Amino acid sequence: MVDEPSQVSARFRPFGETIFAEFTELAKRHDAINLGQGFPDFDGPQFIMDAARDAMAKGRNQYARSIGEVELNERIAARFGMDTGQDVDPAGNVTVTSGCTEAIAATFLGLVNPGDEIILMEPFYDAYPVGVAMAGATARYLTLQAPDFRITEDALQALVTPQTRAVMLNTPHNPLGRVFGHDELEAVAAVCRRHDLLCFSDEVYERLVYEDARHTSIATLPGMWERTVTLSSLGKTFSLTGWKIGWAVAPEPLTAGVRAAHQFLTYATATPLQHGAAAALDAGPEYYRQLATDYRRKRDLLAEGLDSVGFEVYLPQGTYFIMCDHRGFGYPDDRSFARFLTSEIGVAAIPPSAFYSTPGGGEALIRFAFCKGDDTLRAAVDRLRKLRA
Numbered sequence: 385m386v387d388e389p390s391q392v393s394a395r396f397r398p399f400g401e402t403i404f405a406e407f408t409e410l411a412k413r414h415d416a417i418n419l420g421q422g423f424p425d426f427d428g429p430q431f432i433m434d435a436a437r438d439a440m441a442k443g444r445n446q447y448a449r450s451i452g453e454v455e456l457n458e459r460i461a462a463r464f465g466m467d468t469g470q471d472v473d474p475a476g477n478v479t480v481t482s483g484c485t486e487a488i489a490a491t492f493l494g495l496v497n498p499g500d501e502i503i504l505m506e507p508f509y510d511a512y513p514v515g516v517a518m519a520g521a522t523a524r525y526l527t528l529q530a531p532d533f534r535i536t537e538d539a540l541q542a543l544v545t546p547q548t549r550a551v552m553l554n555t556p557h558n559p560l561g562r563v564f565g566h567d568e569l570e571a572v573a574a575v576c577r578r579h580d581l582l583c584f585s586d587e588v589y590e591r592l593v594y595e596d597a598r599h600t601s602i603a604t605l606p607g608m609w610e611r612t613v614t615l616s617s618l619g620k621t622f623s624l625t626g627w628k629i630g631w632a633v634a635p636e637p638l639t640a641g642v643r644a645a646h647q648f649l650t651y652a653t654a655t656p657l658q659h660g661a662a663a664a665l666d667a668g669p670e671y672y673r674q675l676a677t678d679y680r681r682k683r684d685l686l687a688e689g690l691d692s693v694g695f696e697v698y699l700p701q702g703t704y705f706i707m708c709d710h711r712g713f714g715y716p717d718d719r720s721f722a723r724f725l726t727s728e729i730g731v732a733a734i735p736p737s738a739f740y741s742t743p744g745g746g747e748a749l750i751r752f753a754f755c756k757g758d759d760t761l762r763a764a765v766d767r768l769r770k771l772r773a
């Protein structure tokens with residue numbers, strides 16, 4: 385036993401510790417400004433926290449309904465309905481989970497069989513290949529190519545086999561910051577319809593969209609509602625990433641799969657926080673407008689700073705991440721550059737090779753998060769000026 389290299393199950397062994405935990409730890413050790421893991425360094429709105437505190441004081445402290453508290457399911461259904469025009473049944477189509485990460489796991493575990501194939505777009509959010517592995521399925525990768533990182537129907541079509549079960553979509557896209565256009569979503573939809581595939585669509589950055597970019601839920605495209613699980617959460621939109629409130633919206637047959645897994649993963653999600661989340665979703669359009677305005681300013685602040693010190697910046701249309709090409713600085717790969725930035729320059733960033741399956745993928749890139757106070761971003765840019773020397 386003691387000689388075994390690892391006690392970790394074969395399922396998880398290939399993945400190791402998440403890149404986010406690794407670099408947040410490294411940032412702490414070097415007292416670096418953490419532009420790595422994406423979490424705001426400011427609090428969410430007071431009224432949401434008051435509503436959660438209130439729920440706690442009123443004794444809403446026992447297990448929530450497994451599929452989500454009535455009030456929250458209703459708000460999620462209403463908001464999704466308002467955004468998409470789809471008629472959503474709060475009890476039949478909405479499942480509340482402990483963060484979108486749980487919703488992702490529940491979707492894979494509840495709707496995918498061992499031996500199935502899932503198409504992931506690369507770079508991918510790190511939880512997707514792990515979700516695929518948990519389900520005993522195999523991932524097939526569509527590599528999005530710099531500088532445009534566009535989805536094309538031919539490239540996607542080429543990955544489909546008789547075993548393909550689903551396409552995983554993420555828009556706005558972490559880490560690329562791309563908001564996929566209508567033509568790209570139509571390409572995904574066409575392949576899904578042609579081969580009767582499911583689509584799992586992670587839309588947690590749906591409200592962080594800048595300038596002319598428009599977020600579209602793929603579930604609104606013809607023939608897609610009945611085959612799509614739309615995943616989202618509270619954390620990014622309301623600056624409450626530690627609350628871990630997420631949800632899945634899907635037609636009843638797909639909801640049945642998500643719930644089959646959810647009830648045994650966590651059973652239910654923290655009750656008082658669900659009441660806080662319900663209050664959050666009563667926010668009007670002005671809240672979302674202000675959020676996007678604030679984040680656009682932060683994006684420009686950091687993007688201009690990064691450009692001025694010599695990074696090649698891929699300006700994001702959405703999310704709170706900026707991808708850059710770091711090759712001007714002469715480092716052989718993203719990991720060594722990210723370690724140098726964190727320990728010597730005092731700014732932590734994420735090496736995107738963690739988001740690629742192919743060796744060498746993402747080596748030229750580095751990801752910065754701008755979900756920070758303007759002063760924090762300015763201080764980070766000041767430190768980065770040392771790179772010019």
Ligand code: GLN
Pocket residue numbers: 402404405420421422423558
């Ligand atoms: N979504 C966050 C990011 O991309 C990380 C969340 C996590 O650490 N699990 O930075």
